[in-house]
Amino acid sequence: xxxxxxxxxxxxxxxxxxxxxxxxxxxxxxxxxxxxxxxxxxxxxxxxxxxxxxxxxxxxxxxxxxxxxxxxxxxxxxxxxxxxxxxxxxxxxxxxxxxxxxxxxxxxxxxxxxxxxxxxxxxxxxxxxxxxxxxxxxxxxxxxxxxxxxxxxxxxxxxxxxxxxxxxxxxxxxxxxxxxxxxxxxxxxxxxxxxxxxxxxxxxxxxxxxxxxxxxxxxxxxxxxxxxxxxxxxxxxxxxxxxxxxxxxxxxxxxxxxxxxxxxxxxxxxxxxxxxxxxxxxxxxxxxxxxxxxxxxxxxxxxxxxxxxxxxxxxxxxxxxxxxxxxxxxxxxxxxxxxxxxxxxxxxxxxx
Numbered sequence: 001x002x003x004x005x006x007x008x009x010x011x012x013x014x015x016x017x018x019x020x021x022x023x024x025x026x027x028x029x030x031x032x033x034x035x036x037x038x039x040x041x042x043x044x045x046x047x048x049x050x051x052x053x054x055x056x057x058x059x060x061x062x063x064x065x066x067x068x069x070x071x072x073x074x075x076x077x078x079x080x081x082x083x084x085x086x087x088x089x090x091x092x093x094x095x096x097x098x099x100x101x102x103x104x105x106x107x108x109x110x111x112x113x114x115x116x117x118x119x120x121x122x123x124x125x126x127x128x129x130x131x132x133x134x135x136x137x138x139x140x141x142x143x144x145x146x147x148x149x150x151x152x153x154x155x156x157x158x159x160x161x162x163x164x165x166x167x168x169x170x171x172x173x174x175x176x177x178x179x180x181x182x183x184x185x186x187x188x189x190x191x192x193x194x195x196x197x198x199x200x201x202x203x204x205x206x207x208x209x210x211x212x213x214x215x216x217x218x219x220x221x222x223x224x225x226x227x228x229x230x231x232x233x234x235x236x237x238x239x240x241x242x243x244x245x246x247x248x249x250x251x252x253x254x255x256x257x258x259x260x261x262x263x264x265x266x267x268x269x270x271x272x273x274x275x276x277x278x279x280x281x282x283x284x285x286x287x288x289x290x291x292x293x294x295x296x297x298x299x300x301x302x303x304x305x306x307x308x309x310x311x312x313x314x315x316x317x318x319x320x321x322x323x324x325x326x327x328x329x330x331x332x333x334x335x336x337x338x339x340x341x342x343x344x345x346x347x348x349x350x351x352x
Contacts, residue, residue, distance in 0.1 A: 012049040019045050073113075073158045081112065081210055084119045090162055091115045093152055098176055098206045103198035108177040109145040111152055113161045115170035118212065124170070125212050127349035129342060130203070131157050131175045132224025132231050134251075135184050144180035147228075151175035151338075154331045155225065160339035164346040171346050172213050176203050178224075178231055186255035187231035188273050191266045199231065200239050218352035221345040223247025223291070225334040230255060233292075237278045237285040245289040245348050247341035249334055250298055253309040275309055279316055289319040291344050293337035295327040302329075 019042040026034035076092035094112040117124050133147035151157045152175065161173045178199055179185035185195045208215050222243045224232040229251025236246035255273035257264050264270075271277040279285045290313065292306050303324075310322045323340060327333040 009053045016045040016049050088119050089116055098203055100198050100202050102201045103194040105193045105198045110176040111148040113158050113173035115165035117170045125214050126170055126172045127219040128213050129171050129173045129345055130222040131173050132178050132228030134226030134228050135179050136181045144182050145177045146181055147177050148175035155334050155338045160342040169346040169350045184257040188255050190264050199235055217242050217244045221245045223341050225249035226251055233275055234273050236288045237275055240284045240288050245345055247291045249293045249337040250329055252305050286316055286318045291341050292322045295325050295333040297328040
C-alpha cells in the first residue's frame with residue numbers, strides 16, 4: 001500500500017482538525033478528563049500529519065511494508081543463483097556478495113533480482129542490468145555496504161523489472177556496492193580504492209560464473225541515480241565493449257566530489273572520467289545509447305550539465321534521450337525515473 005499519497009496527509013489533517021475542535025469544546029465546557037485524553041492524541045495527530053506531508057514531499061517511505069521493515073519483495077538465498085528452485089511469480093531478490101579480487105576492495109554486499117522465468121524456464125538466459133546506488137544512501141545494519149538497499153527498498157527496482165518480465169522481456173538486475181556510504185568514490189580508481197576496477201572487472205567476472213546471465217555488451221546495460229548515475233554513464237562510455245546502454249538519473253556527467261581532484265583521482269587524470277572528454281577522444285564511446293533523467297527542481301548546475309551534454313552527444317550522432325520529472329534530488333523522482341529507464345533498457349536489450 002503506497003504511503004506517498006496526498007490523501008494520507010489530507011485524512012490525517014482532517015482528523016487533527018476534528019480533535020482540535022473537540023479539545024476547544026472540552027475547554028469551554030471544562031471537561032478536564034476529555035483534555036487529558038484529547039491533548040496527547042491531538043499532538044500525536046499533528047505530528048502524524050506533518051510526517052505524511054514531509055513523506056509526500058520527500059518520498060522517504062513509499063509503502064507500508066517499508067514502514068515496518070518488511071521487504072516489499074520475495075527474498076531468496078544466493079543458492080538460487082546457480083540452482084533456482086520453486087515457483088516465484090514475482091521473481092526473487094537475492095542477497096549475496098561479490099568479491100573484489102582484482103580491485104582489492106574486499107567482498108562487498110550485493111542484491112540481485114531474478115525474474116519469474118529464471119525459475120520457470122530452466123533453459124532461458126537473460127540480459128543483465130546493473131543498477132547503481134548513490135551516497136550516502138539509506139542506513140541499515142550493513143552500514144557502509146547499505147547502498148544496494150536503496151535500489152530495491154527505496155527505488156523499487158523490482159517492480160519495473162517484474163513489469164518487463166511480464167511483457168516478455170525478463171532481465172536480471174544486479175545492484176552492487178560501488179562506494180562505501182562513508183565515501184563518495186564516484187566509481188573511480190583513486191586513493192579511495194579501485195572502484196572502477198571493481199565495477200568493470202570484478203563484478204562482470206562474478207556475473208560470468210552464472211551461464212544463464214548474458215555478458216556481451218549487447219546484453220548488458222548499466223544505470224543508477226545520483227552518484228550511481230554519474231558512475232553508470234562514465235563507466236559505459238569508458239567501456240563500450242562491455243555495456244551497450246546506460247542510464248543516468250540525476251547524476252553529473254563527470255566525476256567530482258567535495259574533497260577535490262587530488263583526493264578523488266590521486267595522480268590520475270580527471271579527464272578520464274569526464275563524459276564530454278571521453279566521447280570527444282574515443283569514437284567507440286559514441287555507440288553507447290544513453291537515457292538521462294532529472295528532476296526539474298534539482299540543482300540547476302546539474303540540470304544544465306545534463307542538458308548541455310545531451311546536446312553535445314546528440315550532435316556527435318549518439319542516441320541520447322533526456323527526460324525531466326517534477327521534483328528534486330529525491331527518491332520521489334528516482335522511483336519514476338528508474339522505472340522508465342529499466343523499461344527503456346529492457347526494450348533495447350531485447351532489440352539487440
